[in-house]
Amino acid sequence: MAVGYSGWVAQQVPVETPNGSNVSEVISNPEQGPIGELLHEFGIPYSDVFGAIITFVIALFVLYSLGRATIVPFVSRLLNRRDLDKHEKTPLLRLTKLVMGFLALAASLNIAGYGQLLTSLAAIGAAATLAIGLALQDSLSNFVAGMFIYIDRPFRIGDWIEWDEGTYAGIVEDITFRVTRVRTFDNELLTVPNSVLTDDVIKNPVAKDELRLQFNFGIGYDDDIEEATDIILEEAEKHEDILDDPAPTVRMTESSESDRGALADSYVGLTSRYWIADPNRGDYLKTRGEYVTAVKNRFDAAGIDMPDPQIDLAGQYGQNPAVRIDSVDR
Structure with a gap:
């Protein structure tokens, strides 16, 4: 042996x-x-x-x-x-x-x-x-990205985030060194590799204590702009969840905020900007819904029209629509 x-x-x-x-x-x-x-x-x-x-x-x-x-x-x-x-x-x-x-x-x-x-x-x-x-390059990449998420803290568990130019949005439920789990507002669970989030622009609307919202109101061309502006501001000041400081404002809609800016085909655009505190997705939707409803009721009472979008069909056929229509009929 x-x-x-x-x-x-x-x-x-x-x-x-x-x-x-x-x-x-x-x-x-x-x-x-x-x-x-x-x-x-x-x-x-x-x-x-x-x-x-x-x-x-x-x-x-x-x-x-x-x-x-x-x-x-x-x-x-x-x-x-x-x-x-x-x-x-x-x-x-x-x-x-x-x-x-x-x-x-x-x-x-x-x-x-x-x-x-x-x-x-x-x-x-x-x-x-x-x-x-x-x-394991991909796994290591996600691990390093997870470390950056913990260090930089672009978002936290419970935050509402958006990425991929707003294609995806939801509430962060879990953050690990490899993936982040996000619950969408349709109650779907997204498991996102950390490298996807660190390589993209992340929008975190609730990162600060206050959030500015805006809504575009459209009134008819024959309506009084000053009266509509006063109604929009008064209803913002009445709402308990809308802050007085910074104060709500109303401006003519800019071209970047709608297809035609302030002077659209069928309405005059007025953009209301207002702030809410301790923002989250639920507060955002609730406050906006109540505020817009109150303004709509005041517009109806004051006889201010909120016209539906209109399409100029004649303009689709060039300078001589009659000829174009005839040619289609034949």
Whole structure:
């Protein structure tokens, strides 16, 4: 049995550390430490190996416990200063503990006299990391993007966001290092890779304490613009959820706010701008609906018309519509 075992050992392919020493030699012949010397004095065989193992275990326990008692609370306080909630703090604290554990492991190996082995493992780990990184580029991209979301905080859980030029919108339900989950207003759940959000323009209407809204009212050409303006402002001032400061305003609709600006084919455009506090999607829709309804009722009572859009069919056939229509009939 002994001969077979030694023959098996002889056939093994040695793995060398960067300085040329064999890994098995490093493990079986660690540097003699204080504990190893103590064991040697008591005549315990393999005192250097057992001493190194005991030193490693003690060092790992002490360093990791010290890190848990100092580094983790320190990182937790930093996260609290950024006003992160418990759900957002949990993955960051886990990552902190993982990094701290790796550092404690590396330091413990060095203290135990396995510094050369640590160098070898680091080289192997670097090569493995490179191979894994090439195979998981998208996942790593999403992970890095998730880190930026946690650091930059363009949005938080519970925020209403829009992206892809308004194609997608909803309430953020969950943020992980890989994806962000958004609940649409139709109650659909969107699982969005973090890299999509960090590479696009994100609109967060509720990032601030106040939100400015606007609505375009159209009145007839024969109606009194000043009277309509007064009604729009009065109803804004009456609504309890519309702020007095900044004060509501009414201006002639700009060309960028509608197809024809203030003077459309069938109406004169008046744009009302007003502010609400503590905005969210529900408050936004509720306030706008109540406000527009109140203005519409006042317009009806004052005899101010809100005309429907009209299409000039004659203009679709050029300078001589009669000829064009005749040619179509034939």
